[in-house]
Amino acid sequence: GAGVSQTPSNKVTEKGKYVELRCDPISGHTALYWYRQSLGQGPEFLIYFQGTGAADDSGLPNDRFFAVRPEGSVSTLKIQRTERGDSAMYLCASSLDPNNEQFFGPGTRLTVL
């Protein structure tokens, strides 16, 4: 079956602009996670959704970052007033339930000029 997909695969934007990154989880997976991976580092947790609600958003770096999952499936990570330091690979993962293996998407590489 289809795995986790993320669009776009690459996004180049200018400092100060707004961006949206989309994640399509595996069908039936109730848990969804966003991670950010800076160059040369491991992924860092941003936010976890169980169903439609953000159960843990402690990893979001500041209030410019926001994520939604309105119907409990697709999720969108939104970044306002982008800064050059936001440049990174943004990874999405989903799992059948919160205590099961997480399956990762290919990521969206965000570059802020």
Place this chain on the structure above:
Amino acid sequence: AQSVTQPDIHITVSEGASLELRCNYSYGATPYLFWYVQSPGQGLQLLLKYFSGDTLVQGIKGFEAEFKRSQSSFNLRKPSVHWSDAAEYFCAVVSKEETSYDKVIFGPGTSLSVIP
């Protein structure tokens, strides 16, 4: 808080040689440990995991890892490396006691190069 260290930033091995990637974790109770591989342009793929039981775990692509509680280590090994194994490898730990879900903490990664 839990943490994961991978002492080797980059390793180069010859094709056919053996491989060992080091991983150390900091966690009080018995951790849930993972190794992931990330190839360029690809997502993270789970190689193997340790939850309990036999401390030597087998994974995909001929990889294995050994959990050593006394050393707080979970090193990844492969007896004979193939050129296609060139990738970034991440060790990760999950706390089953601090959160109600699997919050994965990743190490910084080890980049593996394979020379013919």
